[in-house]
Amino acid sequence: MAKNRKNQAAAIRFGPALKASFFILLIGGSAVGFVWQKNQIDQLGLQIASREKQVFQYKRDNQKLKIQVSDLQSPVRLDQRVKGLNLGLAPAQPTQVVHLGELAPAAESNGPRQFAQRPAADLTP
Amino acid sequence: MTNKLQISRARLLLFLIGLAFVGLSGWLVYLQVVCHDELAKMALDKTQHKFWQEARRGDILDVHGNILATSVAVKRICANPSMIGNQQAVVARALAPLLQLSEAEVADKLTPHVARNPKGELVTNDLHYARLTKNYVSEETWQRIFATMTNLSFGVNEKLLNRTNRAFFASLRQSAIYAESAQVRNYPNDSLAAQVVGFAAVEETKAEGRITEQIVGRDGIESSMTKPLSGVAGWRLTERDSKQRELVALRNEDVHPRDGLNVVLTIDEAVQHIVETALVDALQKHTPKSITGIVLRPRTGEILAMASLPNFNPNNLNTYSTNSRNRVINDIVEPGSTFKVVVVSGALNNGVVKLTDQFDCEHGRFAFAGRTLHDAEPHGILTTKGIITESSNIGAAKIGIKLGEQGLYDYAWDYGFGQRSGIQLPGEQGGILNPTRKWSKVSIAQIPMGQGVAVTRLQMAMAMAAIANNGWLMRPMLVSQLQERDGGVVQRYTSQRVRQVISEATSRLMIEALKTVVLKGGTAPEAALKNYVVAGKTGTAQKVENGTYAAGKYISSFIGFFPADNPELLISVVMDEPKEGHYGGKVCGPVFRDIAERCASYLNIPPDPTLMTNAVPLVATNGLK
Numbered sequence: 001m002a003k004n005r006k007n008q009a010a011a012i013r014f015g016p017a018l019k020a021s022f023f024i025l026l027i028g029g030s031a032v033g034f035v036w037q038k039n040q041i042d043q044l045g046l047q048i049a050s051r052e053k054q055v056f057q058y059k060r061d062n063q064k065l066k067i068q069v070s071d072l073q074s075p076v077r078l079d080q081r082v083k084g085l086n087l088g089l090a091p092a093q094p095t096q097v098v099h100l101g102e103l104a105p106a107a108e109s110n111g112p113r114q115f116a117q118r119p120a121a122d123l124t125p
Numbered sequence: 126m127t128n129k130l131q132i133s134r135a136r137l138l139l140f141l142i143g144l145a146f147v148g149l150s151g152w153l154v155y156l157q158v159v160c161h162d163e164l165a166k167m168a169l170d171k172t173q174h175k176f177w178q179e180a181r182r183g184d185i186l187d188v189h190g191n192i193l194a195t196s197v198a199v200k201r202i203c204a205n206p207s208m209i210g211n212q213q214a215v216v217a218r219a220l221a222p223l224l225q226l227s228e229a230e231v232a233d234k235l236t237p238h239v240a241r242n243p244k245g246e247l248v249t250n251d252l253h254y255a256r257l258t259k260n261y262v263s264e265e266t267w268q269r270i271f272a273t274m275t276n277l278s279f280g281v282n283e284k285l286l287n288r289t290n291r292a293f294f295a296s297l298r299q300s301a302i303y304a305e306s307a308q309v310r311n312y313p314n315d316s317l318a319a320q321v322v323g324f325a326a327v328e329e330t331k332a333e334g335r336i337t338e339q340i341v342g343r344d345g346i347e348s349s350m351t352k353p354l355s356g357v358a359g360w361r362l363t364e365r366d367s368k369q370r371e372l373v374a375l376r377n378e379d380v381h382p383r384d385g386l387n388v389v390l391t392i393d394e395a396v397q398h399i400v401e402t403a404l405v406d407a408l409q410k411h412t413p414k415s416i417t418g419i420v421l422r423p424r425t426g427e428i429l430a431m432a433s434l435p436n437f438n439p440n441n442l443n444t445y446s447t448n449s450r451n452r453v454i455n456d457i458v459e460p461g462s463t464f465k466v467v468v469v470s471g472a473l474n475n476g477v478v479k480l481t482d483q484f485d486c487e488h489g490r491f492a493f494a495g496r497t498l499h500d501a502e503p504h505g506i507l508t509t510k511g512i513i514t515e516s517s518n519i520g521a522a523k524i525g526i527k528l529g530e531q532g533l534y535d536y537a538w539d540y541g542f543g544q545r546s547g548i549q550l551p552g553e554q555g556g557i558l559n560p561t562r563k564w565s566k567v568s569i570a571q572i573p574m575g576q577g578v579a580v581t582r583l584q585m586a587m588a589m590a591a592i593a594n595n596g597w598l599m600r601p602m603l604v605s606q607l608q609e610r611d612g613g614v615v616q617r618y619t620s621q622r623v624r625q626v627i628s629e630a631t632s633r634l635m636i637e638a639l640k641t642v643v644l645k646g647g648t649a650p651e652a653a654l655k656n657y658v659v660a661g662k663t664g665t666a667q668k669v670e671n672g673t674y675a676a677g678k679y680i681s682s683f684i685g686f687f688p689a690d691n692p693e694l695l696i697s698v699v700m701d702e703p704k705e706g707h708y709g710g711k712v713c714g715p716v717f718r719d720i721a722e723r724c725a726s727y728l729n730i731p732p733d734p735t736l737m738t739n740a741v742p743l744v745a746t747n748g749l750k
Contacts (some may be wrong), residue, residue, distance in 0.1 A: 029206070041374045042374065044373075044374075045371075045372060045373030045374045046370060047372050048373045049370065049371050059553055060198055060264070063195070063197075063198075066192065066195075066196075067192060067197070067311065070191055070192040070195075070313050071313050073191060073392055074191065074314055074317075074394065075357055075395040075398040076314050076315075076394075076398050077396060082137055084575070091723060091726040091727065092726055093242070093656075093722075093726060095656060095732060097726075097729060122585060
């Protein structure tokens with residue numbers, strides 16, 4: 001009886017210990033998880049702030065480049081540059097411009113085929 | 126006995142503890158209930174910060190999206206003198222070259238001063254805020270200043286210092302010098318279209334207990350479209366850690382700013398440049414007091430260019446003066462002979478005259494209502510068409526008399542004189558067109574030749590555009606659309622018809638008459654184009670000074686459009702007191718031709734087929750089958 005009681009007592013001690021360990025692990029794990037999560041939130045927050053700063057900077061750089069492009073395309077600057085380089089460039093006169101009327105699309109079957117439409121076999125290497 | 130004593134002691138202790146708890150509870154209630162609002166505010170003030178996020182002012186773009194005005198992010202360098210201690214000299218030595226100021230000047234701004242105010246009270250300068258520069262600096266300059274401050278050495282071994290002193294030097298480096306973000310307006314083309322674009326100034330306003338700097342339009346589109354350009358500021362309510370880094374997770378409110386809209390104009394940067402260079406050449410040749418030019422599309426009223434010299438550079442407002450105002454809409458003058466188109470078209474439209482009707486032009490002298498009217502050159506019998514061709518004052522007066530006072534007034538009003546055109550620019554004048562009851566006996570003869578009325582140059586151009594546009598008067602159009610920053614269209618403006626002043630048939634008759642002005646025998650053969658048929662009218666008005674006509678001072682003008690039968694462009698050139706000639710055709714005609722030829726080439730306007738017979742072939746056809 002005593003032997004059995006002794007054995008039973010050992011079994012009883014192991015059960016609560018397991019439960020307690022599990023409980024402690026759960027609490028401890030939750031606590032560590034909570035801290036880790038908080039830390040992650042902070043880290044991600046810092047990353048968000050840094051990315052936002054970067055986006056802001058990119059927008060600002062884009063704006064600078066836009067102004068630069070506008071400056072390079074400015075007729076005033078181009079005119080000054082053409083005059084400065086003395087290239088003898090002048091705007092085309094109206095008589096020097098050929099106006100091409102829109103041609104009606106050729107019929108699919110009867111119209112002459114374009115080079116790009118020829119089958120590959122017809123093409124000479 | 127002992128047990129009793131112990132129990133009584135325990136009770137006493139319990140009572141004291143209970144009393145302490147009651148006291149603490151009372152204190153807690155006091156703090157949490159009575160002082161709640163005050164303490165909550167204090168706590169919030171210590172942890173929460175509200176950051177204002179200023180909206181970026183929109184750009185002003187030309188019709189092709191080229192930037193005419195934009196905002197550039199800049200920094201204003203500030204200091205907190207209370208954090209600098211006695212290290213002003215070291216900081217000043219490091220920053221002076223970067224701020225382009227003298228060391229003494231910087232050191233002075235970093236030093237707290239005590240002085241007496243007029244009431245005799247001792248006052249100090251702001252111990253926590255000093256602006257080191259009057260002007261803004263670029264982002265790059267601020268980065269250099271920040272790097273300089275971070276690496277600044279104060280000549281002491283800080284490792285040997287106590288904690289307080291180490292913290293002092295650390296905060297000096299980190300926070301004593303800081304930058305305030307701002308934006309300034311930049312005009313990449315300097316003076317190009319300066320009067321149209323206008324300029325903006327920085328204005329300090331106090332709202333919700335904070336001083337904010339706001340860009341406010343002062344002239345031109347910057348002023349008239351300031352509301353859509355401005356946008357709405359946003360804010361962020363957030364907390365910071367001990368290193369002054371934002372705790373994003375604790376953001377309470379985050380309202381993004383709504384940037385201002387981009388205003389897209391109908392102005393074409395290239396056409397504007399063509400007009401301004403032509404005007405500069407004319408300014409050098411004829412040295413007038415001022416010269417203006419307008420290019421517009423008669424069918425839509427879209428203004429492609431509007432220039433007035435002298436002008437100013439909006440990047441340097443020292444160049445701005447009343448002389449550089451936009452005379453196209455701000456000034457009113459007697460139009461002179463260009464106004465003849467109003468009376469002749471009205472008379473043709475009413476059927477009181479025909480183009481072939483003949484008038485005796487009295488050989489240059491016509492006595493009417495106690496006054497003698499003159500022509501620049503004596504003419505005998507002229508047809509209605511001839512009156513336009515040769516710009517006869519007497520002929521126009523006789524047509525005016527035939528049309529009648531009310532008829533003349535009605536047509537002038539219908540053409541838009543005496544009222545603002547509604548262009549989206551500030552300061553537009555309506556001109557002077559008196560009602561007939563205020564007319565003198567001679568008014569009916571004077572007004573047809575452009576005297577006794579005052580008009581803006583834009584009004585005159587729009588009236589001529591109505592003749593070119595089958596009689597339809599259009600509202601001048603300067604803003605084409607409002608865009609989001611990414612290019613999405615928020616609002617599109619369309620051309621607006623105001624009214625049909627004359628019939629299509631009358632408009633064709635007027636164009637036939639106006640075509641003869643640039644022919645040999647007309648008043649402006651200098652305005653004829655090689656590849657296009659031009660229709661136009663000259664004007665040479667004597668200037669009015671102190672209520673009388675000043676001798677030798679003229680307003681010369683030419684307004685023309687081409688191709689005459691299918692008008693694409695209308696160009697108006699007006700000079701105030703030109704030297705080296707004063708007739709509109711002689712001084713303004715060549716400027717018109719110069720602008721027209723270059724604009725036609727740039728805009729690729731097909732040449733008039735009737736004038737293409739002498740065109741040189743582009744490709745040699747010899748030998749080709």
